[in-house]
Every structure is written in C-alpha cells, then in structure tokens.
Amino acid sequence: MAQTKQIETSLLTEHFRYTPLTLIDQIINMINELINRAVDAVEAGLLETPPSRLGFAARAAAENTIPDTDGEGNPLFPDARKEIEEGVHQLETLLEATVDKNFDKLEIYLLRNVLTVPEDLVPWVRLAHYQDLQLPNTSTSSSTPLPTPESVQALRRKVQETNKLHTALLAEKARNEALLTQLRGLLGGNTGMKTEPASSPQHTSDGPAPTAAQNPSLAFLASAPAAQNLGISLPTDGTAALPRHEPLRQNTAFALSQLPALRQILQNLRPKIAALGTAGGAGPESEFAQQRSEYVEKRTKRIMERRGMDVGSGEGSSEGLGRRMLPEEVKGMEAVAGLVGEKTEGGENGEQMQE
Known part of the structure; x- marks a missing residue:
C-alpha cells in the first residue's frame, strides 16, 4: 500500500511539476497572509479611532471616574492602547487556530478525494510528455547480456590503450610543431638565428668567426x-609564418x-x-690522419694495459708482452718448483740404493 501511494505521489508530482502537499501548503500560506493583513488593518483602525468612540468614556462614566484631559480638553485613556493590542492579539490567535483546524480538514479531503489517482488506473496513466515515447520491450531488454568481469576488464583495457594512443599522438604533435618551427626558421633567413657579439670570448684570433654562410637560409x-x-x-615583416x-x-x-x-x-x-x-694541399688531411692514428694508438695501449700487457718498456719490444705476474703467484710457483725438485732428488737416491 505504501509503495502504491508513493507511485501515485510521484505521478502527480511529475504532472503538476510540484508535490500535492506543496499546493496545499501554498493555499494555507496565502490564507495566513490574508489573516495577517486583516489583523493589521483592524489594529490600525482601532488605534486611529478616538477612545471615547470605542466605549472608554461610557465605561468611565459608569465607574464614576473623571479621565484626564490634554491641553485641548480631550479626555485621555492610557489603558486604551494596551487593551486594543491585547484584543488584536486574541483575534489573531483565534483566526489562526480556526484556519489551522479547518484547513487541516481541507488538506485531508484534497489528498484523499481530489489530488489522487485510483490505484487501478496508475499503471494506465500516460502523461503528455510520454505521448510519442516508445518504451523498450521487456523481453528485448532482458535478452541483452549483462556486464561480466571479463567484459568490464576488456573495456578497461580499451580505455588504457586509447589513453596511450592519445599520449603518443600528443608527443608526435609536439615533435611535428618543433620540426615546423625549425623549418620556418630556415625559410625565414636570419630571423631565428642566434648572434654573438664581437667581444664574445668564444671566438679567438686563431680561427675565423662564424658567419651567416655557416647557417644557410x-x-x-x-x-x-x-x-x-x-x-x-x-x-x-620577415617572419616565416606559412599558410x-x-x-x-x-x-x-x-x-x-x-x-x-x-x-x-x-x-x-x-x-x-x-x-x-x-x-689546401694535403695539410689538413695529413693532420687529420695523424690525429686519428694518435687516437687509435692511445686506445690500443689502454686496451692492452687492461688485458695485463706491459706497454711501458718501449714500443715494438717483445719483453713486455704477456700478463703481469702478481707477487703471490710468483711465490706459489717457486714453492711448486721446490717440491718438484725434492721429489726428483728422492727418486734418484732410491735408484742408487737399489743398485
């Protein structure tokens, strides 16, 4: 029952664009505002009316009291304002209580009999904005496969590969832009080349200073x-902006x-x-060949030293060929030679004794 009532309320809310209870609250708020205006008007009228016309003079005469007068001779009733405010407050309280009581009944009546849809008609109601909407068939929607962990993982991999491809394309775009910038600099002449001042310490009197010919345009x-x-x-303007x-x-x-x-x-x-x-002759070529031979010789010596060969005794000598012997290795070889010599002497003594 509660679920049916909730569906009914949702249907009416979608139709009215607001809940039924909001409509009733708006009506009650408007009535309360009218009551407040009426009470304020009554209070203002009573305060503007002379107290003698409201019966305060007759009550003073009945009580045999003489009220005070002002400078113009008008009687003064200091309790009149207080009684008016108390009476207006009682009137306001009475009206609000009456409105709350009667409009609570109106709210119950409207929710039960007016702002309602019969339970058997709820599934058959079609609103105006659903008039031409084709709802999917239940059998078709049930036949669609549900997502599985494998399908979710496959989609996740596709997203990852797409992100990788996007990153690669951005990097390729950056490289292409850098290449285009270089090509535009070449096409634009000397606009994109870096120039050095004449007093730069990079250029000496031995070599010619770089000119524009070294960076062709x-x-x-x-x-x-x-x-x-x-x-x-x-x-x-000399820039290399291309169309x-x-x-x-x-x-x-x-x-x-x-x-x-x-x-x-x-x-x-x-x-x-x-x-x-x-x-130029063979000067630059011979100098280049000499530098190359010196470089090869240095690299060869370094490799031979790394292999253990002694290259410090002179070039071309065969005395330094071979791996360097460590002192521990020399002592070990001397000990082995001594043992071999002792065994040889012992064998010769045995042969002499047999003879």
Whole structure:
C-alpha cells in the first residue's frame, strides 16, 4: 500500500511539476497572509479611532471616574492602547487556530478525494510528455547480456590503450610543431638565428668567426619566380609564418619547380669545392690522419694495459708482452718448483740404493 501511494505521489508530482502537499501548503500560506493583513488593518483602525468612540468614556462614566484631559480638553485613556493590542492579539490567535483546524480538514479531503489517482488506473496513466515515447520491450531488454568481469576488464583495457594512443599522438604533435618551427626558421633567413657579439670570448684570433654562410637560409626558395607563380611568398615583416592547410599538390609542385635551381647551384658549387680541396694541399688531411692514428694508438695501449700487457718498456719490444705476474703467484710457483725438485732428488737416491 505504501509503495502504491508513493507511485501515485510521484505521478502527480511529475504532472503538476510540484508535490500535492506543496499546493496545499501554498493555499494555507496565502490564507495566513490574508489573516495577517486583516489583523493589521483592524489594529490600525482601532488605534486611529478616538477612545471615547470605542466605549472608554461610557465605561468611565459608569465607574464614576473623571479621565484626564490634554491641553485641548480631550479626555485621555492610557489603558486604551494596551487593551486594543491585547484584543488584536486574541483575534489573531483565534483566526489562526480556526484556519489551522479547518484547513487541516481541507488538506485531508484534497489528498484523499481530489489530488489522487485510483490505484487501478496508475499503471494506465500516460502523461503528455510520454505521448510519442516508445518504451523498450521487456523481453528485448532482458535478452541483452549483462556486464561480466571479463567484459568490464576488456573495456578497461580499451580505455588504457586509447589513453596511450592519445599520449603518443600528443608527443608526435609536439615533435611535428618543433620540426615546423625549425623549418620556418630556415625559410625565414636570419630571423631565428642566434648572434654573438664581437667581444664574445668564444671566438679567438686563431680561427675565423662564424658567419651567416655557416647557417644557410632557404628563403631564396620563396623568392623565386616559380614560388611567386604559385602564390607562395614570405610576409613583409620577415617572419616565416606559412599558410596553413595548403594542399599537397601545391606543395609538391613547388618542390618540383625548385629542383632545376638546386641542380644548377650544385653544379656551380662542385668546381669550387674541388678547387678548395686542391688549394689546401694535403695539410689538413695529413693532420687529420695523424690525429686519428694518435687516437687509435692511445686506445690500443689502454686496451692492452687492461688485458695485463706491459706497454711501458718501449714500443715494438717483445719483453713486455704477456700478463703481469702478481707477487703471490710468483711465490706459489717457486714453492711448486721446490717440491718438484725434492721429489726428483728422492727418486734418484732410491735408484742408487737399489743398485
């Protein structure tokens, strides 16, 4: 019975957008507010009315008392205000008690006879916002498989793999952005290169200072006529901001159009590189070979020392070959040699005695 009443209350609450008890409470609150207004109006009217018109003068005459008067000759009744306030309070209490008693009956009547749905009609009531709603069939919902620990674990693994893939994609995005930044720096010329002051201690008089030629720029690719025909050019402020979302066909066409210029530059550089190699002679190459041979020799000596070979007696000598003998090993070998010599002498003495 309690469950049926709860279902009925939920149905009415969904229909009214508020509970039935809230409606009754609102009615009672409005009645109480009207009572308060009426009591305040009665009190204000009684206080504004002269006390003589309310019967205080007749009562004073019946009691053979002479009331005091003010400067204008009007009688004064100091107890009038107190009696009015007490009477208004009693009236307010009486009205509130009457309202509570009668509206409690109204509340019971409304909940039992008006704000109610018959028990046999509750399953058949369809509200307006459920008019075109297709409820799922019970048999279909029961045929769906319930989640198992294996299925939950599989979903958990999928979530983990998805998170790993997301992390990998974010890392790949960061690497691509770094690569694009480097390429834009190359395309933008000297805007992204670090320059050192002339008084920097890194450069000495022995070697030439680094120049812009050591950090080549690819800005000439964007200034070629083919790039202008394709609509590719650098901004006026010198930055290397490239247009986004360029089609692959346009980029490929630009790269192919720059190949002849690159070939021509390469053909012009090859004779200069050969001339630089012949003019320098064998000095740099021989110096590099000598440094490499010294490095190989040092590494070889270090490996031989690690293996126990003595390389301090001179290069090419065979006296230092072999592993170094420790003092304990030498003493042990001397003891073994002494034992072998004693056995040999004992065997010779025995043979002489037999003879």
